[in-house]
Amino acid sequence: MSESKAFDWRSFLLRWSEEWADSLPEDEVLGEDEQGARQARWLGLPPAPEERIAAMEERLGRRMPSSYREFLSVSDGWRHAGGFVWLLAGTRDASWHEDASGLGASFEEYLEEDAGPEERREVEIWRRGLQLDVTSDATYVLMDPEDADEDGEWAVYTWASWRAAPPERHANFREFMREMHREFHRLRSRDGEGEPAFANDTTRELDARVEEARLEALRGGWERALAALDEAREYGRPSATGLGDQIRRLLGQSHSVDFEDLVTDPRYAGELLPPLVAEHAAHARDDSTLRFHLRGADEALVARAHATLDQVRNGTYRYAPAGPFGEAVERARELARWGEGDEAWRTLRNALPLWEPLGPHHLAPLGWVGDPLLGPLLTPERGRELLSTPRAGQAGAAPDETPDLDPPGLAWLAEPDRGGDRTSYRFVLVEGVEPRELPGRLAREKGNDGEDAPGNAGRDANRAEPAEPGTGGPNRAGDPNEAGAGAELSAPLTAWEARRGSLLGRREFSSYDDRALMAVGRAGGRWSFAFDGDPAPFDGRRFVSPAPGAGAGTRAVVVWCGLRARHGKPFFHLSVAREGAEEYAFTFADGEVRRSGEIPEALYPDRFFGDGDGGAEAERPLLEALAAEFGARLPRHAIVNGRLHTLTTRSWTRPPGEGEGYMTIWTDANVPRNGGDGWRVGRRPS
Known part of the structure; x- marks a missing residue:
């Protein structure tokens, strides 16, 4: 049985509808249609019978892919598909776009002569795509009949002018709707003032997975932990990004890693600011962009971030955790400063079981990544070894040791x-x-x-x-x-x-x-x-x-x-x-x-x-x-x-002997010697 047929559309849509209804403030003013949906606790419309689906297919001249047909048999359209599509088409409103927006012609103007299939598809979908958005916030949803998989499922593309990105592809209609459900969660998880707490069976299940992932990461099972955290991140669950970013940073994935809400928590700032500002120092040209990574931070923490940035830039930042692990860090730094990097890494690695987190959302030592002497010791392989090592009192199997970076000899x-x-x-x-x-x-x-x-x-x-x-x-x-x-x-x-x-x-x-x-x-x-x-x-x-x-x-x-x-x-x-x-x-x-x-x-x-x-x-x-x-x-x-x-x-050379010449060059032409050409030939006197 295919995944599409195994998917329970009704249970999925009912859960989504109930979560939407419960997330609305009691005093929110709704239109008549939305008020009815709230009372019915149902965002959908009545199901479409088979004959109506068949009539739509005859009108459009194509048989619809299975995932869309199954959706229509449960709900003939959908309200609030994510945050920016307010009404999604059913059997009556789905129609061929035929570049009615003119976007196909616009994309074609910027198409290079040697453009590949992906770039050309961005042009063609506007001409051959089936448009599913009926009302939206400048957002288009098109299914592409020419981008089909072995099961006959059509890819779904979404595009919005304010997103400043190419059309986003979803493998099929089912995956598109699941992503819209995640988008709904991401937007509603940011509780606004006066809004009810966004808590439901989905959030409770995901939060339980985040907690288990946290413990699994401390046991050394970082791969399973990261998969669970990434799923929770897609739903906007608090701390999922900050926890996952700690793993990603130790794997060498420094781009777009900002530890989100954890870096602005004073408990963790001492560990998370150094790697964050080290990446900024290495690549950013404008220090004003640092505040973007510190969303929600107070002025004291912003000042602390800039002070740490100055230390990282001038090479004076020094990672100094407390306790026995901190003592090992000092020994490792002393080794690293004299070129004994492999021994320094072994010193850090062997002390990991002694490491103590600063709080429940701290997965691994991170501050050393910004240390000018210890940071160069990190490689993706060593990051995986660190993450695979049980720590913070958790039990687990020790990982295989990574090979030394320095070859023997000369x-x-x-x-x-x-x-x-x-x-x-x-x-x-x-x-x-x-x-x-x-x-x-x-x-x-x-x-x-x-x-x-x-x-x-x-x-x-x-x-x-x-x-x-x-x-x-x-x-x-x-x-x-x-x-x-x-x-x-x-x-x-x-x-x-x-x-x-x-x-x-x-x-x-x-x-x-x-x-x-x-x-x-x-x-x-x-x-x-x-x-x-x-x-x-x-x-x-x-x-x-x-x-x-x-x-x-x-x-x-x-x-x-x-x-x-x-x-x-x-x-x-x-x-x-x-x-x-x-x-x-x-x-x-x-x-x-x-x-x-x-x-x-x-x-x-x-x-x-x-x-x-x-x-x-x-x-x-x-x-x-x-x-x-x-x-x-x-x-x-x-x-x-x-x-x-x-x-x-x-x-390494002796002074010129009698009669031997030498050359001196000055780079500042304003202060030449023996003329204005900036150079002089000298000769040792007899």
């Missing part, structure tokens, strides 16, 4: 990135030191004369303490290169923010030196790293490896790879220092290998650059050999998608 650097930008890179590995100590080994310091003073690797490196988001001080996010004025780290920044900050306000560019802007973190084992994914061109004549300075009292490794460089010939450099002195090194450039020291067999350059050959094919084997030799890795996700502290190093 070989991922040989893979093309999404934008194809990473064709050259360099990094420093230092053994047995924490990342916060790297400025003392790599960063430039300014002497009294303002020129670069040699770094003192033997000084107390721990005084180079990085600034954390939210702590204030000179190393605030957005001003990354204040670290360059001394041996300090910036606040955690994305690669784009760090690069943009390094150029902000800078007017002079010189080939005299090569001070690298590098992200820092932990590199597995006992190693720390500094990484530059956008280095200056390699100058083999003046290059000075930072390995000896970085390796004072320990071991340091420097790698600079340009085997896929777009401009110039491929090159590769490796140098290793121990106790402040170079142990071994080799450089491949111009088809030749220059080497020094006793190079381990696993890293011997002839294995990779035999007979002077070399290029992109040597990159992966080299990186695999380096990872095996030193047991180090670089965190791909943090480097590419996350935030890391940065430092500006001392120059």
Whole structure:
């Protein structure tokens, strides 16, 4: 038996009619027809006998689809189909539209020559559709006989000029009427002043499903919960959207997620505002639109939202829930700030059973999504793992763990990135030191004369303490290169923010030196790293490896790879220092290998650059050999998608020698030197 024949039209229409009658205020003034419908508790009309349906079909020249025929046999027309169609046609009023509105011709004017079937249907339905709206609020309802399924059911299209959208399709007349019943519920669920509470068997049944869905979500059954919540949302049930949006946001569905009425509840604002404003900060151009997502909020909450938005934008927002879960969040943040994203995620995930909701409509921790360090840890796969984990005292099976985002070792650097930008890179590995100590080994310091003073690797490196988001001080996010004025780290920044900050306000560019802007973190084992994914061109004549300075009292490794460089010939450099002195090194450039020291067999350059050959094919084997030799890795996700502290190093090139020239370029033509063309060639004096 088909679903259409199994559908109980009379019970469905009777329930709708009774819900409509009970939702009307006692003193509401109704027309004679509506007053009669209220008293009869019936929105329909008398049923149409078979002969009347057959006569209509003869008049129209087509047999009607089954769902519409069955409806007519129960009610020959319908009042208040949703909120905007006041009378729906029965056997007497249904007629072919034949573009009486002129909308078909209007749609055709904007039709592209290469328009597909869907766009062309939007034109043709006005010419071939059967019009079912009799009286409405500028809303058309048409059945399309040419858009039929295997059961002969015609699709129903609705369109309203004020909706600013293409015609909305419903699979058949039955689904159209069910949607109109849901629309009636959505509109009536917004209780107005003086109106009776909108409560009936349908709302009570749906609210019970919402409560069960809430508990099911906390048990880890988010898929079943979301299906139930989405059904309740279609009927406008309170909290169904806010609960469902929490699930959708953790699945990565950030568009059109605003947590509806829950975000304006002070109990939940601290958890729901951060992900909401983070999405706004990433995509919105006008902050006035933020209030649209805060409908019904008082001025205090709106001010709180804008304050949180400012924190998210400048990188100072810090997710800090209470209790044992909050302690785990702090540990996770400390791991994430040094690039240990996978371990940070495991810390959050393992603490989930300790998480406590802020109220009955809180399904999962959400505030961390807006945290500049923790937010980048979220992926749809991790969101599903979080949602599948029982929490808030509910029992259930633990989900399978998602794979780590960071591949082991270094070989991922040989893979093309999404934008194809990473064709050259360099990094420093230092053994047995924490990342916060790297400025003392790599960063430039300014002497009294303002020129670069040699770094003192033997000084107390721990005084180079990085600034954390939210702590204030000179190393605030957005001003990354204040670290360059001394041996300090910036606040955690994305690669784009760090690069943009390094150029902000800078007017002079010189080939005299090569001070690298590098992200820092932990590199597995006992190693720390500094990484530059956008280095200056390699100058083999003046290059000075930072390995000896970085390796004072320990071991340091420097790698600079340009085997896929777009401009110039491929090159590769490796140098290793121990106790402040170079142990071994080799450089491949111009088809030749220059080497020094006793190079381990696993890293011997002839294995990779035999007979002077070399290029992109040597990159992966080299990186695999380096990872095996030193047991180090670089965190791909943090480097590419996350935030890391940065430092500006001392120059990787020596000063120009006697008679060697260099170029300086100024970007401000109003303050040129030696003329007005904005550039000058310098030469070291004899």
